[in-house]
Amino acid sequence: MTAPEFFTKGWADAVKDALTAGPDEAARASKLQEYWDFFDFLKGMYPASWALGCRDLPTGKGTSYLFVQWGDGKVTDARITGPDEPLEASYVLGMDYQDWKALHDGYDAQRTVMYRKMLLEDGDLLEFFKGIYFFVESLAVIGTVPARYP
Numbered sequence: 001m002t003a004p005e006f007f008t009k010g011w012a013d014a015v016k017d018a019l020t021a022g023p024d025e026a027a028r029a030s031k032l033q034e035y036w037d038f039f040d041f042l043k044g045m046y047p048a049s050w051a052l053g054c055r056d057l058p059t060g061k062g063t064s065y066l067f068v069q070w071g072d073g074k075v076t077d078a079r080i081t082g083p084d085e086p087l088e089a090s091y092v093l094g095m096d097y098q099d100w101k102a103l104h105d106g107y108d109a110q111r112t113v114m115y116r117k118m119l120l121e122d123g124d125l126l127e128f129f130k131g132i133y134f135f136v137e138s139l140a141v142i143g144t145v146p147a148r149y150p
Helices: 009-021 025-029 033-045 097-104 109-114 125-130 132-144
Strands: 049-055 064-071 074-081 091-096 118-122
Touching (some): 049 097
16 A cells, blocks of 8 residues: 555545554553553543644645644544645644654654744644643654655
8 A cells, every 4th residue: 555645635634543543552662651641641631733834845835734633532633734724723833844754754753843843833832832742742643654755
């Protein structure tokens, strides 16, 4: 089976499934159970949505976004929105295409956030960072979703 193209409906569908499943056993083995208990607690009650932007997509259409809506411990909606569509997400974050590619190639999700490769562009900063571990682990999951990059 061929991986879907990056930032397409097929890829967003795969991201939705991967986020709902959560981190795999290898990722879970790398941290204490208490950490994952907290992650699972947040996941079960996380009410927010993300619009994760990709700047400089080779399509030349401007910034596109992966919209992710959480509810009841799973992703209830995941889709790609274009640069001309209104963004109605709790948190809007942006990252350059090359940094998305690096994440897919194994660059650490925590460093992606810590070194400001992905920036919060809109949304309550304090509220966002209350769930930063949940976000970072979710970003790591997104990075493992297979994709064909243009």
